[in-house]
Amino acid sequence: MRYFDLEEANRVLESIKPVIYDFIDMREEIVDIIERISSIDDELEKLYMESVLEEKKNQMNNLIYEISATGAVVKGLNPLLLDFLSKKGNQDIWLCWLEGEEEITHWHGIEEGFAGRKPVELLEEERKDI
Numbered sequence: 001m002r003y004f005d006l007e008e009a010n011r012v013l014e015s016i017k018p019v020i021y022d023f024i025d026m027r028e029e030i031v032d033i034i035e036r037i038s039s040i041d042d043e044l045e046k047l048y049m050e051s052v053l054e055e056k057k058n059q060m061n062n063l064i065y066e067i068s069a070t071g072a073v074v075k076g077l078n079p080l081l082l083d084f085l086s087k088k089g090n091q092d093i094w095l096c097w098l099e100g101e102e103e104i105t106h107w108h109g110i111e112e113g114f115a116g117r118k119p120v121e122l123l124e125e126e127r128k129d130i
Contacts, residue, residue: 001085002071006120009084009095010103012070020080023063024099027078030056081114088123095120 004012033053040046064074067082075081079099086095086107096106096117106117 004071004084004086004095006086006095006104006123009072009086009097012072012084013082013097013104016067016070016072019063019066020099023060023067023080026056026060026063027080030060075114 030053033049033056037046037049037053040049067074072082072084073094075083081099082097083094084097084104086093088107092110093107094110095104096108096114097104098106098114105120107120107123108114108116108118
């Protein structure tokens with residue numbers, strides 16, 4: 001698996017933003033289709049909409065694959081949560097991006113998960129002390 005420094009991870013994030021926006025749009029379309037299916041009485045129309053839903057899910061999976069191909073790890077779908085493997089000294093960490101953030105502003109330990117997010121400034125301060 002590829003390791004990123006903060007600058008590299010932010011460059012990759014910026015480069016995949018069009019894919020991220022497509023993903024968010026697709027996610028909203030899927031939610032709309034699911035809601036629509038739940039209110040359809042006509043079986044033929046319901047079958048058609050279910051096939052449309054499957055196609056949209058396939059398209060969403062392709063977008064997830066595109067994101068993952070960059071080295072980003074998709075950790076959540078709603079909201080979209082991406083992690084980039086990095087190092088803090090000899091320790092593996094995740095640089096963490098949450099949908100709605102302009103750039104990567106947090107990190108957490110491999111085992112800590114989202115709840116353990118800390119500001120990236122802490123990483124930068126540690127590197128200055130070395």
